[in-house]
Amino acid sequence: MTSNKAALIAVAATLAAATLGLAGHAAAQETRVLKLSPDGSNAEARPLRDITYPNKKIKGASYFRDPAGGSVGFSFSDGPQYIITTPRSAEVLHVLTGETTYVGAKGEMFKIRPNDVLFIMPDLPTTGRDGYGYRHHYVVFPFTPPAGAEIPQMVHLRPSELKASDYKPGPTGQEHAYFEGQNGSKVSACKFNGEGQMPATTQNLWLAVVDGQATFREGGVTTAAKKGENLLVKRGAQLSWQAKNLSTVCVWF
Missing domain, CATH: 2.60.120.10 (Jelly Rolls)
Known part of the structure; x- marks a missing residue:
């Protein structure tokens, strides 16, 4: 009986070690690279949710929030919009589907389409208009321009x-x-x-x-x-x- 008990203990210890080894292997396989889903479905920080505006169909999700400042998210809208915001952080957005028009504080208009990338400065009113089937990924982040730098409120970024x-x-x-x-x-x-x-x-x-x-x-x-x-x-x-x-x-x- 004693020898059987000892054998069982040895088997249990072996299994426990194997389990810990697999767990350690899985942890080692964790990656710090996240591919953002085109519909917000793999958002980690906040799942896809409805955002309530009168007569507007809008959804949003957050993939990541950094306690030091900055976040990455997804936005979807469908229908006429006249949403005015004054962002506290700079934003860069990348259009996935659809089209929309952003209007700056001085009335300048930026129509953006799939694969366009737009930079938006903080602390100025921005209006979004007419986003039908419109989706984008975005990053918002603290941004203080260098002293004396004059940066437009919105800029199309076109590496090509x-x-x-x-x-x-x-x-x-x-x-x-x-x-x-x-x-x-x-x-x-x-x-x-x-x-x-x-x-x-x-x-x-x-x-x-x-x-x-x-x-x-x-x-x-x-x-x-x-x-x-x-x-x-x-x-x-x-x-x-x-x-x-x-x-x-x-x-x-």
């Missing part, structure tokens, strides 16, 4: 219009800085091509893919990305990639 000479070597390979904040936040056009890697990131990185394709690897997990998609690379990620002419708008925050 940049020349090769506009880029400089950067963490992703080639980078063109559109805007840099005093607090370290930065909005850039970033190119990835061939094989590459970067050391552990000290900031979060949001990517709007406007052209090309790539496979990213972090923590033993691979994530594919192509034109029209968005990725969030969380602070601390050690990222490597195999890319084919990947062109993105990237936001460091």
Whole structure:
């Protein structure tokens, strides 16, 4: 009986060790790279929900919120809109489907379509109009422009219009800085091509893919990305990639 009991204890210990090993392996496989779903369905911080406005059909979700400031989310609207907001943070949005028009404080109008990327400055009233079947991903982040810098309220970001000479070597390979904040936040056009890697990131990185394709690897997990998609690379990620002419708008925050 004693020998049987000892054998059972030994088997239990072996199973426990195996379970812990599998758990440790699973933990090791966790990645700091999140591919944002085109419908907000994999939002981690706040699930997709209805947002109530009279005569407006709007949904929103939040994938990620950083206690230090900044968040990444999804927005859907369908129908005529006249929504006026005064954002406290800067925003960059990437259109997934549909069209809408943003109107600035001085009446300037920006009609945006699928795969467009728009930068919006904080602390100025912004109006959204007529978004039918309209979806976008966005990142909002603290942004204080350099002293004396004059930045328009809204700017279309179009990496395809940049020349090769506009880029400089950067963490992703080639980078063109559109805007840099005093607090370290930065909005850039970033190119990835061939094989590459970067050391552990000290900031979060949001990517709007406007052209090309790539496979990213972090923590033993691979994530594919192509034109029209968005990725969030969380602070601390050690990222490597195999890319084919990947062109993105990237936001460091």
